[in-house]
Amino acid sequence: MKDIAIKADAILLPNVTDMNAWACIACDQFTSEADYWNKLENHVKGKKTTLDLTLPEIYLEDDADKRISNINKNIKEYLSSGVFKTYGNGFVLTIRKTPFVERRIGLMVALDLEKYEYSQKSSSLVRATEGTIEERIPPRLKIRKDADVEFPHVMVLFDDEKREITEQLYDRRQDFEKIYDFELNMGGGHIEGYYIDRADEVMEKFERLLDSDRLIEKYGREDKFLFAVGDGNHSLATAKTHWNNVKKTLSEKEIQDHPARYALVELVNIYDEGIYFEPIYRYVYGVDVDKFCKGLKDVDGGKMQVYANGQVVIQNGENDLPTGISSVDKYVKEYIDAFGGGVDYVHGESNLKKLVDDKVNAVGILFEKLDKADLFKYVSKNGAFPRKTFSMGEGVEKRYYLEGRRITK
Numbered sequence: 445m446k447d448i449a450i451k452a453d454a455i456l457l458p459n460v461t462d463m464n465a466w467a468c469i470a471c472d473q474f475t476s477e478a479d480y481w482n483k484l485e486n487h488v489k490g491k492k493t494t495l496d497l498t499l500p501e502i503y504l505e506d507d508a509d510k511r512i513s514n515i516n517k518n519i520k521e522y523l524s525s526g527v528f529k530t531y532g533n534g535f536v537l538t539i540r541k542t543p544f545v546e547r548r549i550g551l552m553v554a555l556d557l558e559k560y561e562y563s564q565k566s567s568s569l570v571r572a573t574e575g576t577i578e579e580r581i582p583p584r585l586k587i588r589k590d591a592d593v594e595f596p597h598v599m600v601l602f603d604d605e606k607r608e609i610t611e612q613l614y615d616r617r618q619d620f621e622k623i624y625d626f627e628l629n630m631g632g633g634h635i636e637g638y639y640i641d642r643a644d645e646v647m648e649k650f651e652r653l654l655d656s657d658r659l660i661e662k663y664g665r666e667d668k669f670l671f672a673v674g675d676g677n678h679s680l681a682t683a684k685t686h687w688n689n690v691k692k693t694l695s696e697k698e699i700q701d702h703p704a705r706y707a708l709v710e711l712v713n714i715y716d717e718g719i720y721f722e723p724i725y726r727y728v729y730g731v732d733v734d735k736f737c738k739g740l741k742d743v744d745g746g747k748m749q750v751y752a753n754g755q756v757v758i759q760n761g762e763n764d765l766p767t768g769i770s771s772v773d774k775y776v777k778e779y780i781d782a783f784g785g786g787v788d789y790v791h792g793e794s795n796l797k798k799l800v801d802d803k804v805n806a807v808g809i810l811f812e813k814l815d816k817a818d819l820f821k822y823v824s825k826n827g828a829f830p831r832k833t834f835s836m837g838e839g840v841e842k843r844y845y846l847e848g849r850r851i852t853k
Contacts, residue, residue: 448650448670449559449569452643453706455536455552456528456593456848458492463626465491467635467844470597470676471500474839476727476788476799478502480630487629492527494595494845504583512583516590523592528848531623535640537613538710540718542633542841548718549610551640552847554706555600555671557687560680562673565827570600570671573823575831576681584682589689592852595845598676598709599836601719602653603662603820609649610713613640624846631840637847663824672823674712674719674836675843683707686851708849712836714816721816724832725796726809728776730785736807739779745772751800751808765814766822769830772809789832791839 458466465488474480481500488495496518499511522528536552560570588594602609613620617638625636640646650670652658659666673680683704690704699705712719728736733752740750744761746768751757761768776787785805790796793810800808814834822829 446651449556450553452533453554454532459529460492465493467846468495470842475502512586537638539636545718549614550710550712555709557684562681572828573672574829580678581682588686593848595848596708597843598680599674600709601672601674601714604713667824704851721814721834723811725790727788727790729806743775747812749810
């Protein structure tokens with residue numbers, strides 16, 4: 445069998461009665477909306493929850509070291525008190541319904557970090573789709589380096605135009621054990637999961653995606669490119685950094701099967717009807733609006749809109765989407781460095797406009813949508829997109845922390 449960078453592994457699921465309180469949304473969502481996290485804290489108070497085991501990025505400046513210490517204590521307590529039950533050496537088929545899509549099919553697998561590189565021009569089997577911000581890794585690394593268990597929100601895409609893998613598992617889902625079925629909190633929709641014990645059969649189908657003739661037809665060359673990180677680029681980069689640190693302490697034999705070598709991720713076919721790409725907008729605040737917008741007029745951001753003072757101004761430049769975003773990000777950084785202010789990355793046009801309207805000195809920058817069918821071909825040819833180019837769906841559709849996996853022996 446060809447190396448396809450995934451394996452079946454033991455997966456931890458919660459042994460709790462209230463799954464609605466257990467599963468919580470990815471840590472990098474709603475980073476400018478304290479109200480979301482306040483409501484979530486009230487909702488899960490006194491219950492077993494992944495909110496006790498993860499660090500929402502909105503709290504990175506709020507005594508993060510203390511929060512991280514509590515997270516690792518909570519993980520150990522949950523492990524010792526029987527909060528988890530183990531499903532051994534398989535995959536989990538996930539079926540997600542959101543307020544925006546009827547169905548999104550995923551497959552939870554252990555991904556080999558030795559086959560993943562997040563550099564902009566990576567030629568690895570597993571690649572980043574956006575630029576990685578190195579300074580976002582350390583706070584996540586603080587959690588992972590002392591944690592016994594990982595809880596992933598990483599979603600990794602694969603390019604199966606014939607829909608022969610997850611879609612066929614979905615059609616046969618009644619043949620597998622259902623392991624969860626519940627409503628997600630905070631408007632996240634519904635999720636159900638099935639334990640897949642036929643790992644070899646599934647991996648053979650992934651292997652066929654690396655057929656030489658197929659790769660040449662799709663990408664113009666025999667590019668061994670199987671998986672593209674769609675959501676959670678920085679979390680997977682953190683797992684890679686942690687593994688690089690761990691393996692320095694290991695023998696060659698120990699490196700082969702150490703649990704930290706792998707990261708639990710959800711694989712999703714890019715052709716799945718539940719996958720759609722949304723632009724990630726720039727929310728710039730604490731600036732002189734007139735001065736900022738005047739300078740922005742000289743920036744070729746491609747096709748974009750600028751929202752300020754309740755008005756939308758259309759700016760149609762010549763740059764393509766990646767080049768336009770890079771140009772705007774360069775200007776935003778230079779302005780903030782020179783005159784102060786801040787920037788956040790926001791999903792949803794209405795959400796962005798509300799944030800701008802609620803702030804006196806704020807500007808919203810809106811980009812056009814990326815066609816998901818172009819993703820693999822673009823990354824194969826050009827490397828990763830600029831950071832924060834696109835998001836897979838809206839904020840409430842992001843993966844919730846649910847399954848876990850041990851990363852220590």
